[in-house]
Amino acid sequence: MRAFRLLTAVLALTVLCAAAASARTKTSLNTGWKFHKGDPATASENNFSDTSWTTVNIPHTWNVNDPFDDEPGYYRGPGWYRRELIVDRTLVGKHLFLYFEGASQVADVYVNGQKAGSHIGGYSAFSFDITSLTKPGRNLIAVRVDNSFNEDIPPLTADFNFYGGIYRDVWLIATDKTHLSITDRASSGVTISTPYIQRGEGIVAIDGIVNADPSTPDITVLTSIFDASKRWVDTSTSRIGDDGRFVLNMGVRKPRLWSPDSPYLYSVKISVRSGSKIIDEIEQPLGFRWYNFDGEKGFSLNGKPLKLHGVNRHQDHAGLGNTVPDRLHVRDMEIIKDAGFNFVRLAHYPQDPSVLEACDRLGLLVWEETPIVNYITKSDAFADNSANMVRDMIRQHRNHPSVILWGYMNEIYLRVPKGRDDLYPATVELARRLNSIAKEEDPSRLTTIAFHGNDIYNKTGLGDIPDVIGWNLYQGWYSATVEDFGKFLDDQHKRFPKRPLIVSEYGANGDRRLHSTQPRRFDSTTEYQRYYHESYMAQMEARPYLSGSALWNEFDFGAELRGETIPHLNQKGMYTFDRKPKDIHFFYKAKLSKQGVLHIAVGDQLKRVGVPSAKETVDVYSNMSSVELFQNGKSLGKKTVDGGRKASWDVTWRSGANVLAARASNRRTPITDTALVTFAPVTAASNEIAINVGSNASFIDSDGRVWIADQPYSKGSWGYIGEKATRIYSQPPDRNILRTDSDPLFQTMVEGLTEYRFDVPDGEYEIELLFAETKNERAGMRVFDVLIGERIYLGSFDPVAMVGRDRPFRKMIRAESKGGLSIKFGSKIGEPILNGILVRRISRR
The missing domain is CATH 2.60.120.260 (Galactose-binding domain-like)
Known part of the structure; x- marks a missing residue:
């Protein structure tokens, strides 16, 4: 037997090496x-x-x-x-x-x-x-x-x-008149699966289609398996049927298993021959793995428990839209893997072939889905197009061992039009059809749908159709508090204990220009983003029945309809749209990576202002047992890293440069991280004071100026005055302010103030007042005067009449301080507002 296998190997390699000019060619038409x-x-x-x-x-x-x-x-x-x-x-x-x-x-x-x-x-x-x-x-x-x-x-x-x-890429493929099918939904024409992996043997099932020309004599298919080093493993020769199909099983003794920690890839080469001449040939990936989802125990791979720690990923990029070259697709997957994640949800559509190839190679398990989002159209054409998309996705990507879940809907009840209750049963009917198609196309994999946090999916029966349920949950961002997240999951598990659950989305905005020592929901500060993710991660770790999660999103992405602090972007990414890491990225890397991780979490805010000798908390993310932090060479002490992979210090900022250094040891190998934070103290005597009025957050504009968080007036300082004075955030909180890149300065306001006071030294000052109406739709709903002393600088000022709604208006004023500056606001209709104020001293007295 051994001699026969060696002879087969030699013959196979000899034939394969002869492929050359007669096999197919693939030429870029880009x-x-x-x-x-x-x-x-x-x-x-x-x-x-x-x-x-x-x-x-x-x-x-x-x-x-x-x-x-x-x-x-x-x-x-x-x-x-x-x-x-x-x-x-x-x-x-x-x-x-x-x-x-x-x-x-x-x-x-x-x-x-x-x-x-x-x-x-x-x-x-x-x-x-x-x-x-x-x-x-x-x-x-x-x-x-x-x-x-x-x-x-x-x-x-x-x-x-x-x-x-x-x-995406365009190709010209040239083949012999007899060839493996290329028009079977643009698939490889070959299906490869591993139906049996036990007792030291892996069975490989192969099913393919040859488009055979009647004039081609003696057609056979030579199928060979190679290991990751391209060494021959097995070969089989098949004849095709009258319909062009060939079906065979092959075996691999003691196969190496594919997993995120060891993504071992075999390859399958399929060669169509006429006599001894190879006339067409392709190569496909092969990975041996099996997996299971369980409502109580979670996910297991190759017989071992494995928590799915993942991300969602959209395919666009700053400056490119969706025209992302293969190298950047691959780089995105490498970034995800390097952070320690083992799972990626390709939201909300099938992605580039290079993405799937990278996931196979890197060891990233994949949930892939079709773009049926928010609601459906009740028509035969919509249903047929949806069915075709499922078939296309599965046939084109089913040979990738990284894929474990086929999804076919996302938040499908989120935008059901009012009065269209008929769409609920129609959606259930369509889901049953798509689920059946997925099972028909690929019986080896499981199906899934992602729901938004509404019980209507259970009430309509949609939750009974897929194998695995995904929940897109945003408690503490779009609703309620972060603590409600775990409560929701526990309720679902209690009611449906046999359902495998994945948290398929969760996230909060993070704008690297916005920062707060008192972060709040919707403020888009990176501090709130970090608080949110730290809380969610702890709650998920406490629930072993969860199969896993996929945070939303690994990268900021284009969303034209959004306003928010950076309009037209969804900013929930761990990275910015142009792939710069936010501090929250390092939290996950510290939690998940097997590399030594040490990161001082100040990278989002390297430029700071505040009261002299301001004391703020500095966090360090690390997977080391303890970390020592230094400021300008002086130790601030060594601290134990907690279960959240974080250690914290109260740091008193020095005026000017603050060089922070963190030190830890990884198996006696020292690890360090450094960061340079510049700090400028601001007092009433400073030459410039910029206030982000109405906001809890400071904002860094495109000129590098820091607009500090607002406050009520206190003697010797500055702030707003007025019994009715109320901080107002734009209505809704994602209001796009037109004609400016400094949207955060205009998205918050103080409404109902009577005065804004600065206890500045005597002298001449330039004052810039910032206004934007985000609340009232029409002119005549808000009219007020702005005065300094007895002089009216803005009389009967109506922001909507002046510039329109959601548009910035800036007013420059020169005034003298005699015992301080007092900008007064007199109401005529409605309540006065102020969105921002910049005071700059021109001369002293």
């Missing part, structure tokens, strides 16, 4: 496209002139900028792409396919003026056989892409941008 935003009537025809069009490369989107400007909405409509294709002598006689990895969201493809095909859905690949449409020499490819709203195409609405364009 360069040299002409693009036009619009819909010219004859753009598909060869004689159409595109000389005035813009030259672009793929990936491309027409929505890089417009979702992030202050104009409501962004372009959603058609755009055209055209490119020349040369069919040279090496391609003549080959079968030719156009392969698109993604175009959003409807694509119509033409070759030499004839339609090659159409595809619906912005997040899955598609391919067309163009052999009969091409000729030797010059050919013309034209593609119409349309990202318009369509009630029959999910997603209908969502908290992310629907970027339009050909935003």
